[in-house]
Amino acid sequence: MPPIKNCTICCRLRDRETSFSKYLDPDLDRPFPEAADRLVIVAALGMKDAGKRHVRRCPECGTLYDYLSWHEYFINGSEENEELSRMNTAQAAVFIRAQARLLEALRREVDFLESSAGRLGDFIDRGRPGDAEAGEALAAMQEQRRQAAELRCRLQEHVAVLRRSCPEIIAAWAEAHVRVCRSFQASPGTGSENDGTARFVADETLSRWQRLAEGGESFIAIAEPWLDGYLERLDRELAETEKGT
Numbered sequence: 001m002p003p004i005k006n007c008t009i010c011c012r013l014r015d016r017e018t019s020f021s022k023y024l025d026p027d028l029d030r031p032f033p034e035a036a037d038r039l040v041i042v043a044a045l046g047m048k049d050a051g052k053r054h055v056r057r058c059p060e061c062g063t064l065y066d067y068l069s070w071h072e073y074f075i076n077g078s079e080e081n082e083e084l085s086r087m088n089t090a091q092a093a094v095f096i097r098a099q100a101r102l103l104e105a106l107r108r109e110v111d112f113l114e115s116s117a118g119r120l121g122d123f124i125d126r127g128r129p130g131d132a133e134a135g136e137a138l139a140a141m142q143e144q145r146r147q148a149a150e151l152r153c154r155l156q157e158h159v160a161v162l163r164r165s166c167p168e169i170i171a172a173w174a175e176a177h178v179r180v181c182r183s184f185q186a187s188p189g190t191g192s193e194n195d196g197t198a199r200f201v202a203d204e205t206l207s208r209w210q211r212l213a214e215g216g217e218s219f220i221a222i223a224e225p226w227l228d229g230y231l232e233r234l235d236r237e238l239a240e241t242e243k244g245t
């Protein structure tokens, strides 16, 4: 992020801005500086009551701000207060990683349901189930596929809106995966005949994550049987605290 003073929006906002308005008493109004209107609300995941609390982003330099609003009720009219606080680099990094973890949690749900449906499909095709067993497996498989499709849509929507409102979140999520894929590419392998396939899967997965930021598909499956320990490595990449702190 460039320094605040080089940004035509952020240079007109102090680290903390407040606004105040009182019902039916416009003389007392003290709005945010106009530059605050140019900030864009981040369509963040997991935000409850986003009208009262959300994050805004400067479209020019990417600086993030915490937004908070609250009412106070009085007999002679309610008062409305707002507060806008600029995040420092560390606070922004914490927010971005937390959002990336939520995207990843959604991706894993889809991945889990699709893998599970796939195993049921294999069982129906090759497991020689009896009629009743096959019927049950088919119903379960169809339900898992339905749930997976629904969550996949939700993931796609989140990725689409975040690409516009806070591309840094998509980048952080993708970069964590890219680092894990590279760690598999760099590992010497086990010397088994599967090494070639594992290397191929790591290459393919890497290129899909590299395409994500530019508009590639939003759901990317991880073939864990070939990439043993992938998710644990990713959890470390997206952990709450920076490595070494």
Ligand SMILES: [Zn+2]
Binding pocket: 007, 008, 009, 010, 011, 058, 059, 060, 061, 062, 063
């Ligand atoms: Zn800015």
